[in-house]
Amino acid sequence: MATRRRKPPKQDAIEHAVKALDKTAELEVQYINSFKGRGVFAKTPFRKGDFVVEYRGELINSKESQRRRRTYHNKCAVFMFDFYWQEKTWCVDAAREDGSLGRLVNDDHKHPNCKMKRVITEGKPHLCLFALKDINEGEEITYDYGGTDWPWRKQEDKQSDATESFETDIFRTTEQTPQRSSSFKTQEDKQSDATESFETDIFRTTEQTPQRSSSFKTQEDKQSDATESFETDIFRTTEQTPQRSSSFKTQEDKQSDATESFETDIFRTTEQTPQRSSSFKTQEDKQSDATESFETDIFRTTEQTPQRSSSFKTQCPHDPEPLPSINKVGMNPSLVDYTDSDESQSPSTNHDQFNSSCQTWCPTSEFEISLTHQDGDYIPRLRRTKSIQMNRKVEFASDELFDPTSGSSGEEYIPHSSEDSSEGTDTSEVIQPVNQKESMLRFPILGKYADIGELNDVSSKQILNRGRSPSRRGGNSGMRRKRQCSSSSRRASYPTTHASSGHSTKRSGEGDPESVLQKTTPDLEKDLPDSASSLHTEDVADGSLSISAVCKKENGSRMYNKKQYCLYCREGFVKMARHLERAHKDKPEVAQALSFPKGSKERRMHMEYLRNRGNFAHNVDVLNAGVGNLVPRKQPRKDCQAQNFLHCIHCHGFFTKKVLWRHMMTCKFKPSVPQKNLAKTRGQALCAFAVPPPPGVKVEFWKLLNNMVQDEVYSVLKSDVCIMEYGEHLYNRLGYDVGKHEYIRQKLRELGRLLICSRKTTSLKTIKDHVKPANFMQVVESVKHLAGYDSKNPCIQVPKSSSQNWTQLDKDFNAS
Numbered sequence: 001m002a003t004r005r006r007k008p009p010k011q012d013a014i015e016h017a018v019k020a021l022d023k024t025a026e027l028e029v030q031y032i033n034s035f036k037g038r039g040v041f042a043k044t045p046f047r048k049g050d051f052v053v054e055y056r057g058e059l060i061n062s063k064e065s066q067r068r069r070r071t072y073h074n075k076c077a078v079f080m081f082d083f084y085w086q087e088k089t090w091c092v093d094a095a096r097e098d099g100s101l102g103r104l105v106n107d108d109h110k111h112p113n114c115k116m117k118r119v120i121t122e123g124k125p126h127l128c129l130f131a132l133k134d135i136n137e138g139e140e141i142t143y144d145y146g147g148t149d150w151p152w153r154k155q156e157d158k159q160s161d162a163t164e165s166f167e168t169d170i171f172r173t174t175e176q177t178p179q180r181s182s183s184f185k186t187q188e189d190k191q192s193d194a195t196e197s198f199e200t201d202i203f204r205t206t207e208q209t210p211q212r213s214s215s216f217k218t219q220e221d222k223q224s225d226a227t228e229s230f231e232t233d234i235f236r237t238t239e240q241t242p243q244r245s246s247s248f249k250t251q252e253d254k255q256s257d258a259t260e261s262f263e264t265d266i267f268r269t270t271e272q273t274p275q276r277s278s279s280f281k282t283q284e285d286k287q288s289d290a291t292e293s294f295e296t297d298i299f300r301t302t303e304q305t306p307q308r309s310s311s312f313k314t315q316c317p318h319d320p321e322p323l324p325s326i327n328k329v330g331m332n333p334s335l336v337d338y339t340d341s342d343e344s345q346s347p348s349t350n351h352d353q354f355n356s357s358c359q360t361w362c363p364t365s366e367f368e369i370s371l372t373h374q375d376g377d378y379i380p381r382l383r384r385t386k387s388i389q390m391n392r393k394v395e396f397a398s399d400e401l402f403d404p405t406s407g408s409s410g411e412e413y414i415p416h417s418s419e420d421s422s423e424g425t426d427t428s429e430v431i432q433p434v435n436q437k438e439s440m441l442r443f444p445i446l447g448k449y450a451d452i453g454e455l456n457d458v459s460s461k462q463i464l465n466r467g468r469s470p471s472r473r474g475g476n477s478g479m480r481r482k483r484q485c486s487s488s489s490r491r492a493s494y495p496t497t498h499a500s501s502g503h504s505t506k507r508s509g510e511g512d513p514e515s516v517l518q519k520t521t522p523d524l525e526k527d528l529p530d531s532a533s534s535l536h537t538e539d540v541a542d543g544s545l546s547i548s549a550v551c552k553k554e555n556g557s558r559m560y561n562k563k564q565y566c567l568y569c570r571e572g573f574v575k576m577a578r579h580l581e582r583a584h585k586d587k588p589e590v591a592q593a594l595s596f597p598k599g600s601k602e603r604r605m606h607m608e609y610l611r612n613r614g615n616f617a618h619n620v621d622v623l624n625a626g627v628g629n630l631v632p633r634k635q636p637r638k639d640c641q642a643q644n645f646l647h648c649i650h651c652h653g654f655f656t657k658k659v660l661w662r663h664m665m666t667c668k669f670k671p672s673v674p675q676k677n678l679a680k681t682r683g684q685a686l687c688a689f690a691v692p693p694p695p696g697v698k699v700e701f702w703k704l705l706n707n708m709v710q711d712e713v714y715s716v717l718k719s720d721v722c723i724m725e726y727g728e729h730l731y732n733r734l735g736y737d738v739g740k741h742e743y744i745r746q747k748l749r750e751l752g753r754l755l756i757c758s759r760k761t762t763s764l765k766t767i768k769d770h771v772k773p774a775n776f777m778q779v780v781e782s783v784k785h786l787a788g789y790d791s792k793n794p795c796i797q798v799p800k801s802s803s804q805n806w807t808q809l810d811k812d813f814n815a816s
């Protein structure tokens with residue numbers, strides 16, 4: 001098939017590994033579909049046994065890998081590849097988008113064409129893929145990730161015919177049910193049978209007792225013996241300058257130029273610990289916490305310079321005691337330093353077993369090239385541990401990467417597109433921009449709200465008169481579950497609402513928020529503080545004001561015990577709708593709400609509004625008293641300070657400042673402002689899809705773009721090369737999740753708006769101009785202009801670029 005001269009695969013692998021080079025002339029990345037994402041494809045044929053690509057990344061120890069796994073998003077954690085070497089579990093963390101190809105190779109457990117092998121060179125293990133069979137040009141490179149619980153496997157068959165959105169849904173569902181299939185064991189058993197027993201031993205040891213099996217020792221010893229001849233090869237290869245191919249660099253540079261730093265931020269924590277600990281061996285032996293960063297540092301793939309071996313010295317600047325050099329002919333100077341290292345700096349703790357012939361630790365080479373299970377050679381069984389979720393409560397020795405207790409639980413796939421909210425009850429859906437300043441209502445404070453004081457008396461009387469009788473039943477039922485961690489049950493006096501006067505119980509039109517407001521707002525406004533005179537809660541000595549966090553049950557699940565306060569009887573109830581129905585159906589607003597069918601949107605909205613009003617009245621009272629538990633619209637995760645909360649003038653919900661801005665945009669109780677429909681007409685949409693994507697633009701990304709509002713921003717961003725490249729990059733990263741499409745569009749629109757503004761106010765014409773350091777001040781000017789910065793009264797109109805804010809801005813923008 002192939003006519004090119006074949007290099008011995010092991011040598012080929014070592015050469016590429018040492019130089020951190022990919023075969024960019026023979027391989028290419030292609031976007032496959034939204035389900036699978038990208039994949040690596042052969043540009044030229046490979047022969048069975050050929051080295052194909054290295055799974056390159058940062059080599060870290062198990063402790064560090066556990067730590068990262070806890071902090072990484074699932075999408076990143078899936079790039080962590082755990083493997084066993086020298087009685088320890090190691091991990092190649094390829095989460096970083098570094099442009100390398102190995103990390104993008106997809107899984108195929110049925111008909112893989114490659115197999116992962118461990119190649120040790122310069123004392124470091126590398127994970128390399130070798131062809132299991134002849135691979136044709138255009139064929140996707142695949143290997144078996146191991147295990148059986150990868151979500152996509154269960155769906156593979158269904159996938160082929162399904163539509164894109166359907167696929168995504170399935171995928172999500174699967175992600176949420178990370179149960180190991182029952183066939184797992186069977187396959188495990190089959191594998192175990194097919195491989196040498198020692199492999200099984202290795203992984204049993206890893207999962208249960210980190211002891212070396214006797215068969216493993218034998219194998220290791222065999223390897224040690226065999227290393228001698230490889231060393232020569234290794235050192236020969238290291239003489240060559242380890243540079244990345246130019247084509248590779250270009251691709252990577254392009255990506256990094258166009259990419260925002262947010263994606264890489266997560267990794268910074270671990271990358272910013274360049275200190276080497278003093279004694280590797282001791283720490284390793286002790287498995288103490290302090291080892292965490294050390295091993296990482298030693299084996300870290302240089303982030304900036306892809307020259308792995310030569311960067312080693314720089315990576316370890318704090319070696320306490322440099323040891324005598326072992327001179328190897330032809331050795332790269334940096335490698336001399338590396339081999340100079342103290343034995344104790346070997347990643348191995350068992351040097352006798354690893355290389356018993358060396359008194360001083362020296363790098364050895366190990367190569368495992370058996371490509372079938374049958375030939376009986378040592379095949380390191382590499383395993384993707386993404387499917388095993390660490391149980392944080394279990395204490396692990398640093399080498400115990402696998403959590404035996406969670407083996408069957410699978411990976412916890414968390415739907416990532418959902419909003420980060422502690423309580424998903426806010427179903428605000430309509431986006432209607434309003435004047436934010438007018439809409440943010442701060443709470444009234446002690447003494448500043450005379451009306452409330454007067455009303456309090458009335459309401460106190462009302463409470464006395466009524467006692468608990470009208471609400472007793474509801475109250476009891478609401479309190480049936482005695483969970484004490486919600487808001488304070490302190491009774492207080494409240495402003496009355498006088499809600500009953502003059503309100504028809506006639507059905508309002510179609511649950512329109514406005515109609516709800518028209519009927520209910522006037523009453524409430526009596527109770528509301530004058531927004532102009534309202535003060536900020538910071539003015540209160542609010543040491544005793546609290547906002548309770550969400551409560552958890554013993555098993556960690558959420559406890560739904562948030563008490564809402566009744567507008568009429570001032571009691572707290574967990575089930576407010578039921579209470580209102582039972583105790584206050586005579587009230588016009590309640591009657592009005594009840595006039596809608598159960599479960600209807602209108603009824604829910606009315607009830608929600610009444611609930612909010614009751615809570616609002618309660619909060620007003622608590623704030624007036626300066627003591628008590630405030631009821632927020634959404635319970636925070638942690639107990640919060642009251643001054644971080646503000647009140648929405650439309651729905652009267654109490655929100656954190658951070659959330660309020662966004663909420664105001666979507667509050668369903670705000671009166672709607674007629675807006676020009678900026679959405680595409682049907683004709684426009686059809687025309688947009690009819691236009692083929694420009695050369696180099698993927699169809700899927702093109703579709704995403706064409707779903708955008710087609711205004712000036714759209715045409716500008718479409719014509720800017722950088723924005724389009726950035727968009728494609730985002731699409732490649734996030735596009736498989738339909739929930740992220742809007743985010744991608746908004747990111748692009750932000751840049752489009754900036755570009756328009758820059759063109760109007762500065763000499764910058766493209767986004768590329770924006771990244772030139774010389775233009776920095778112009779960019780600042782443009783951003784200020786765009787954000788509506790007022791230099792006289794230093795403030796900005798648009799404090800942050802949430803998509804909703806920009807939606808308003810878009811409208812203003814278009815209007816102007």
Ligand SMILES: C[S@@+](CC[C@H](N)C(=O)[O-])C[C@H]1O[C@@H](n2cnc3c(N)ncnc32)[C@H](O)[C@@H]1O
Pocket residue numbers: 035036037038039078079103104105106107108152153
């Ligand atoms: C190591 S990454 C491979 C590169 C990935 N396709 C990408 O575009 O970033 C592993 C991820 O690829 C996807 N993947 C790998 N093999 C797959 C397969 N056979 N079918 C569907 N998705 C697959 C899964 O989303 C998995 O989380």
